[in-house]
Amino acid sequence: MSAQPAIIELQNVDKSFGPIDVLMDISLKVHAGEVLCLLGDNGAGKSTLIKTLCGVYTPTRGKMLMDGKEVHFARPRDAQEAGISTVHQFGGTFPLMSIGRSFFVGVEPTKGWGPFKRFDRKTANAIAVQAVQDFGITRIDDGDRLVGGLSGGERQSLAIARAVHFGARVLILDEPTAALGVKQASHVLRIVNEAKKRGLAVIFITHQVMHALAVGDHFAVLIRGRLAANFMKGEKSREEITDLMAGGEDMATLEAQIAGADTELHSPAHARAAAKP
Amino acid sequence: MAALSATGRRRATLGGLVRRPETGSLLGFVVVYVFFAVLGGAVFLGAPGWSSWLNIAAEVGIIALPVGLLMIAGEFDLSVGSVVPAASMMTAMLGGHYEMPALVAILGGLAVGLVVGWVNGLLVTRTTIPSLIVTIGVMFAVMGLTLGFAVLIKGSTSVSYVPDPLTKSLLGRFINGMFNVSILWWAGFVAAFYYFLHVSPLGNWVFALGGDAESARNAGVPTTKLSIGLFMMSGFAAAFVGVAQVMTYQTAQVAGGQSFIFNSIMCVVIGGVLLTGGAGSIVGIVLGTMTFAVVNQGIFFAALDPNIGSIIIGVLLLIAVLSNDIFRALALSYATRKK
Numbered sequence: 001m002s003a004q005p006a007i008i009e010l011q012n013v014d015k016s017f018g019p020i021d022v023l024m025d026i027s028l029k030v031h032a033g034e035v036l037c038l039l040g041d042n043g044a045g046k047s048t049l050i051k052t053l054c055g056v057y058t059p060t061r062g063k064m065l066m067d068g069k070e071v072h073f074a075r076p077r078d079a080q081e082a083g084i085s086t087v088h089q090f091g092g093t094f095p096l097m098s099i100g101r102s103f104f105v106g107v108e109p110t111k112g113w114g115p116f117k118r119f120d121r122k123t124a125n126a127i128a129v130q131a132v133q134d135f136g137i138t139r140i141d142d143g144d145r146l147v148g149g150l151s152g153g154e155r156q157s158l159a160i161a162r163a164v165h166f167g168a169r170v171l172i173l174d175e176p177t178a179a180l181g182v183k184q185a186s187h188v189l190r191i192v193n194e195a196k197k198r199g200l201a202v203i204f205i206t207h208q209v210m211h212a213l214a215v216g217d218h219f220a221v222l223i224r225g226r227l228a229a230n231f232m233k234g235e236k237s238r239e240e241i242t243d244l245m246a247g248g249e250d251m252a253t254l255e256a257q258i259a260g261a262d263t264e265l266h267s268p269a270h271a272r273a274a275a276k277p
Numbered sequence: 278m279a280a281l282s283a284t285g286r287r288r289a290t291l292g293g294l295v296r297r298p299e300t301g302s303l304l305g306f307v308v309v310y311v312f313f314a315v316l317g318g319a320v321f322l323g324a325p326g327w328s329s330w331l332n333i334a335a336e337v338g339i340i341a342l343p344v345g346l347l348m349i350a351g352e353f354d355l356s357v358g359s360v361v362p363a364a365s366m367m368t369a370m371l372g373g374h375y376e377m378p379a380l381v382a383i384l385g386g387l388a389v390g391l392v393v394g395w396v397n398g399l400l401v402t403r404t405t406i407p408s409l410i411v412t413i414g415v416m417f418a419v420m421g422l423t424l425g426f427a428v429l430i431k432g433s434t435s436v437s438y439v440p441d442p443l444t445k446s447l448l449g450r451f452i453n454g455m456f457n458v459s460i461l462w463w464a465g466f467v468a469a470f471y472y473f474l475h476v477s478p479l480g481n482w483v484f485a486l487g488g489d490a491e492s493a494r495n496a497g498v499p500t501t502k503l504s505i506g507l508f509m510m511s512g513f514a515a516a517f518v519g520v521a522q523v524m525t526y527q528t529a530q531v532a533g534g535q536s537f538i539f540n541s542i543m544c545v546v547i548g549g550v551l552l553t554g555g556a557g558s559i560v561g562i563v564l565g566t567m568t569f570a571v572v573n574q575g576i577f578f579a580a581l582d583p584n585i586g587s588i589i590i591g592v593l594l595l596i597a598v599l600s601n602d603i604f605r606a607l608a609l610s611y612a613t614r615k616k
């Protein structure tokens with residue numbers, strides 16, 4: 001799509017856990033200022049793919065490139081130092097730690113010099129609280145509060161705010177809107193657009209068609225570990241995308257099934273009996 | 278107001294104090310101390326009383342600090358019980374049997390602890406065996422090796438060593454004939470561990486590791502190195518106590534040291550460290566250690582049956598765990614109840 005090499009690229013990547021092949025022959029490119037929506041059914045391998053991208057897993061086969069040069073991430077820290085920042089599907093916050101401390105795990109702000117560096121609690125708290133308030137969660141105003149006292153959505157916002165704060169080149173979000181309210185979810189979509197405008201590559205996993213269509217420039221669909229489709233915005237219709245998100249099944253059929261179950265449940269037995277020829 | 282409280286100092290309100298996890302440990306210490314002060318009278322309140330419980334507190338306290346850090350990080354270390362005699366034996370062997378300089382003997386003893394800690398760390402991080410089991414296994418292995426080498430080299434289960442006066446005065450002296458110099462070393466360890474856990478940025482990693490190891494690794498914390506480092510710290514501290522024991526008593530025994538296993542864990546838990554990891558403090562561990570030592574020695578001053586001491590320790594432990602839960606719930610609810 002552009003002459004510049006992609007920020008991040010996978011070439012023929014496989015990932016197996018012992019005998020279990022989870023990813024097979026994945027080749028993908030994400031450019032600067034592009035939002036890749038990674039779609040697929042439960043268990044398709046989306047989380048495994050992004051964990052491979054951010055150094056949690058190393059690929060069993062295949063190559064990974066950044067700016068056209070091959071890279072190897074042995075651990076998440078390596079990916080982080082390369083500017084890849086990730087919100088994982090689960091976890092990411094520490095219930096018994098304060099908001100400020102949790103926000104900066106692994107990248108603690110310090111004051112002082114040499115071996116006598118001190119954790120800078122004030123700065124950590126101020127930045128963390130600001131970042132979460134920017135998310136529209138103004139209820140949080142004290143960085144010393146424990147994360148475990150926050151609601152699920154507030155915790156997720158904290159994790160996303162953290163990734164956005166540290167994401168330098170690539171922002172990866174694994175179902176970031178899953179626990180969020182309407183307001184916070186639309187805020188995440190706005191954040192994704194802002195990151196894109198700043199020239200970041202964004203990889204966004206979601207099961208919600210609306211969210212995918214709202215921000216996606218590029219769509220990749222995984223079906224049982226294989227890349228089943230890989231296309232740009234406008235190349236496929238909304239219906240086709242919806243079908244692909246359902247794991248390749250026809251959405252109309254699924255809807256009919258749901259509607260069928262619905263009438264089964266709600267119509268009185270005699271009505272059904274009467275309806276039968 | 279929102280911006281103010283976000284950046285402002287932590288307010289020292291009564292409510293804030295109650296929510297601090299150390300408060301329970303402080304209360305426990307005060308109650309226990311007053312109880313034995315009443316029964317033990319002037320002797321317990323004077324220098325003999327203080328020296329006897331501080332001597333005990335210093336020994337177990339030096340080990341309880343890293344054991345507490347490990348517990349915050351979600352791990353146990355039971356091997357400390359065999360590192361104490363192993364390090365004693367190594368020091369006495371090098372200094373007494375082979376007549377090497379004191380410095381070599383001391384470094385040799387400390388190295389035993391570092392190596393055992395390193396092995397613990399490797400086994401825990403490379404396998405999926407829980408640290409409880411790994412360190413029990415390592416404990417028996419080290420115990421066997423200590424006995425084997427002692428019998429092989431010396432043909433006996435105890436080795437004596439008379440340190441030079443300087444070494445003796447640094448590591449094994451009784452100040453005023455009562456206070457073991459270990460008390461000062463303990464104070465030094467407390468300062469170092471306080472800095473590590475609460476002031477330096479590394480302390481954040483320990484809490485994160487105990488809170489959620491996978492998220493900590495994903496966030497960029499070098500969890501493997503950190504775990505191995507923590508196990509080496511506890512090995513080192515146990516070895517330090519072993520070395521100091523040789524300098525104090527001028528002899529090393531292959532047995533002994535088993536009491537440190539449960540005692541150190543008890544100090545840590547009475548001090549408010551969460552058994553499942555993720556929370557705890559150095560101030561709490563120190564208070565827990567002092568509480569333990571006061572009960573341990575107060576029994577003699579109060580002329581009570583030693584079995585009663587065991588009962589008190591047991592009850593204290595249960596109360597500590599219960600109150601830990603209550604204080605934790607208060608700390609968490611503060612977030613939701615405030616507005």
Ligand SMILES: Nc1ncnc2c1ncn2[C@@H]1O[C@H](COP(=O)(O)OP(=O)(O)OP(=O)(O)O)[C@@H](O)[C@H]1O
Pocket residue numbers: 017020022040041042043044045046047048049089
């Ligand atoms: N560490 C692992 N060891 C073995 N199998 C694994 C491992 N991690 C994932 N899998 C398997 O790989 C498959 C894909 O899992 P993955 O978590 O990537 O799915 P997903 O597309 O993110 O699904 P969801 O939409 O439910 O989040 C699943 O069948 C899972 O059981």
Ligand SMILES: [Mg+2]
Pocket residue numbers: 046047048089174
């Ligand atoms: Mg997933």
